[in-house]
Amino acid sequence: MLRPVPRPVGLFERVVDRLRQQITSGAWPVGSRIPTEPELVRHLGVARNTVREAVRALAHNGLLDIRHGSGTYVVATSELAGVMRRRFGGAEQGDVIEVRGALEVAAARTAARRRTEEDLRLLDVLLERGADADFHRAVVAASRNEVLVELYAHLGQLSARDRSAAPPCPDAREGHSRLLAALRASAPGAAAAEAAAHRFGRHLGG
Incomplete structure (x- = not known):
């Protein structure tokens, strides 16, 4: 042919x-x-x-x-980020944060099943440093879901605020510790619950 x-x-x-x-x-x-x-x-x-x-x-x-x-x-x-910017660039920040929070919950649930020992070591370091935004990104990356990781990253570019510079939530470290423990125990339900309770959007009033 x-x-x-x-x-x-x-x-x-x-x-x-x-x-x-x-x-x-x-x-x-x-x-x-x-x-x-x-x-x-x-x-x-x-x-x-x-x-x-x-x-x-x-x-x-x-x-x-x-x-x-x-x-x-x-x-x-990327082209995907460009499309999302054109489509959702004028969206309410609360809506963007809400969707990002939902992705964090889904990522935590999946990461509890797919995380590696290297992921856990990185999360330990980020927890110790108090690197709030980096901790959340690392949990999402540990999901090993390329689509979820890409959507989360590109939605982050729609935020009008610099999340990396945002002050940490007072109870963030405790919540992150429990989330990390759930990931280490490979407990999807517990990981999702902790992510829902302490998703990054809440730290910004979302």
């Missing part, structure tokens, strides 16, 4: 991929202004029109925001 002959990747696609890599790798973090068009032309060694169209493509996909007279800024780390 004849199949279509794959066309070689063109220069435009390579430039788009190079710019996307700068974003996804964190070299250009969310909120930062990317190099100007002449600078990109010089660094990449391609024509100005190619750079311009590549930037427009990434803006169309929601990763960049072209602000005339100011520059082009990174607004999302």
Whole structure:
């Protein structure tokens, strides 16, 4: 059976991929202004029109925001994050926090079954440091559910507040200790209950 002959990747696609890599790798973090068009032309060694169209493509996909007279800024780390920003960027913060909290509960339940000893060691360190936001992210990561992890991370970019800088809840350490104990005991129900009682959104008034 004849199949279509794959066309070689063109220069435009390579430039788009190079710019996307700068974003996804964190070299250009969310909120930062990317190099100007002449600078990109010089660094990449391609024509100005190619750079311009590549930037427009990434803006169309929601990763960049072209602000005339100011520059082009990174607004999302992936196409999924860009879509969520466009769709839910104007959503009530309470709604975003509520959904994130539900994901934390689901993640804790799943993490109790899938966590590794390495996950537990990391959570021990984060608990000792009082790294509240990092602790929650590590619990979600321990779920080993790629879809859940991605949704949680991208919903976090919709928050108008810097959760990492938020003051810890007074009873957070105690709640985190009980959650970690439930994960260590591989107790999904107990882990979910602790996550529901001490989900990060509550620390922000959510």
